[in-house]
Amino acid sequence: MSRFMSTCPQLIVGMGGVKVPCLVDTGSMVSTITESCFLRNFESWGQEQLRSCHWLQLRAANGLSIPYIGYLELDVELCGRVVLGCGVLVVKDPPGGLCAQVPGVLGMNVLSRCYQELFGQHGMSLFDLPVVSQAPSSVFQALQHCCYADSQSVSDQGGRVKVRGRRACRIPGGTMKLVAVTCSAQYSNGTVLFEPPDAGLPAGLLASPSLVPVERGTAYVPVVNVGTVDVLLYASTVIGTVSWVYVVSLPPEVTEVQVVSARVNTQAVLVSPTILEQIESIDLSVLSVGEQDKVRALLEKYLTVFSRHEGDLGCSNLISHDIPLLDDVPVRQRYRRVPPSEYEVVKAHINQLLDAQVLGSTEGGSLLVVGFSLNVCCDTYEAV
Template structure:
C-alpha cells in the first residue's frame, strides 16, 4: 500500500522535490474501499524515522490534492514503509504508535489468492485489468485487503477492500493487477496472484473532498438552464421555495450534449469467461464522414467523455444518423457482450413500481 503526501506539504519540502507525472501509466488509483484517489503525480523522497534510529531509504510517494483531512494529516505512511522498518533489529524505546503498526503488519491473518481462470491469459505492458481470484479457508476473516505476495512479486497489485464470508472453505475475490513493466505478463490457472490480509475498517475518508467545485452553472439563471417554475399551479411561497431549492443544485444541470457530469461512487467492472484480449478487424468509414467523425471525436475528448487508450481490446465504431440528421457515435460491443459473465439480477416488477406511486402529487422525469 502506497505512501501519500498532500500537495501543499510536498511543496514545502526542502530542498524542493521534482513532481513526476503518472500519465504515461494511465492509472486509475483507488482506495481500499474502491473510492477514486485523485493524484497530482509522484515523487521520490528520502525517508528516515529519527525515533527508530534507522537509515534513510528512498521511497516513491503519491502526491494527492489538498483536502480538509490532509490539512491535519498531510502524510499517510503506507505498509511498504512500515514493513521495511519492521525488519530492522530490535531497538529499545520504540514509540507505541510504531510498535502498534509493526504488530499489525506482522501478526495479521494472510491467505494466498490464486487465479481462477481456466486458460492462461496475458496482461500487456502498461495495462490494468481486474481478474477473479479464489481463496480457501479464510477462517474468521470478514474484510481483507489484496496486497502483493512475495511469491508473485513481479505482479503489481492495486490494494482494495474485499469482503468474504467467514467460515467459507472457498470464496471468489476480485484482484486488480497493473503491469508496469515493458514485457507482457502471463497469468496461469491456479497461480498465486497476491495475498488477502485481514483488516479492520475503522472509517472511510472522503479523498475527493475539496477537489470538485460546485461553481458549475452558478453564473446562469434558471431560465438559462431551460427551467421554468409553473406559477399557475404553485403559490408564491411554493414558487420561492422551489426556486431556492433549484438554485442550490444548478451545478448538476447539463447545458448541452458535451456538458457531462461524472460520478465515482460505483466503478463498473466487466468480467469475461475468457479474459484473453481480442481485436475486431477495422471497418471502413465512408470518406464523406471523415471530417464529421474527427470533429465528433474532438468534442468528446474536450468534454472528457472519452480518452486515448492503449488497451489490447479493440471494437469498431458504428455511425448512426439521428432523425435530425446529426451523428450518433456508437461502438459495436456485441462480441464483448457475448463473452461477458451475466449478472443474474431480477428486474423489478412493473406493477410494484406503479403501486409505489400511489399518493404522489409531483412526478419528474
C-alpha cells in the first residue's frame, strides 16, 4: 500500500509562541487547531481570549459541517516572518484521536498573508530566499500556489475602481471632490495606490496617483474639475485602478512614524441628471458644429424613450401575456448560498431592484422574486 499513498505535508509552526504540528492545506480557507490542543497550550490565556463567530459555517470537502467552539488571534511564525493577528479556529476533536499527533491545519488565510508580506519586500525573488527555498516542500509549493492565485486574481479583476452608487455624481466647476468608488473585496481594510487611466478621466476631469484607504470595498478618490462647467460622473464609470503598496526600504535620513488617524466629514450630494443634461454632456467634438446640433436635436426629439438611470426600466401596457403552468402548486426551490463576502453586493442589488419596483414585498416583509430565491443575512426571499 505504501506505493499508493504518501505522507501528509506537515511542519512545526509557531502559533502564539507555541510549537504546533500542522498539516499544510492550500484547499482550506481557514487555519485550525483542535480543542485538546487549545486546552493543553492556551487554556492559561483564559476563555475570554476565545472569541465566538457564530456567523461562520465551517464545512469539510465532503460538505459535512465541522463543529467549532470559537477562534483565537495568534501571531504565526512562518518562513522567518511573524504574521501578526492571524485568525485560528478552535475545532472539536474528531472521534478516534485522529488529530492527536497533528492537531493543526495551516490554511490559506495565513499562507496568503505570509506570501503578500514576502512579495511586498522581495518581489518574485522571494523564492530565492534561503528561508523559502530551504523550507519544507509543502510550504514552498503553497507559496507558489499563492503566487499563481494572486496573478490570476490580478489578471481577472485588474484592480479597476468604479463610481459607486446608482446615481451620477456631480462635480462643480473649479472644485475638488472626494468621489466614492468601489473596488475588489481583496483590497478591503488596507491602503492601496490609486492611479488614473492613461487616457484620462471623462470630460477633462483630473485625478492624481494617491494612497487611499479601502473599507469594505469602498474608497474615496480626490477628483478635480478644472473647468467652469459642472461635470457628471455616472455610476459604474471606471476612473482608474488600485494596487497594493508596501514599504520596501527607507532612506537613512527618513524614519517611519506612527499613523495618525483623523476623521473628515464630507457631504456628497448625488443627483439624478435629467435626460436633457445627459444629452448636453455627450462629447460630440468629433463632429462639426452643425452636425452636433442635428444629433442633439434628434436625441431631444426622442428623449422619452431613454432611461434616466440604470433602475429606470419603464413599463408598457401595449401587450399582455400569460404563462401556462401544469398545476397551481407554487414553485419553490432550495435557496442558493451566497458567500459572506458578497452579502453587501447582493443586498445593494436587491435594494436597487426594490427601488425600480422589479421586486415587491409581501405583508410579512418577505420579497416576492420572480424565478429564483435567495437567502442573504438571514432574510429569506421566496420564489413565486
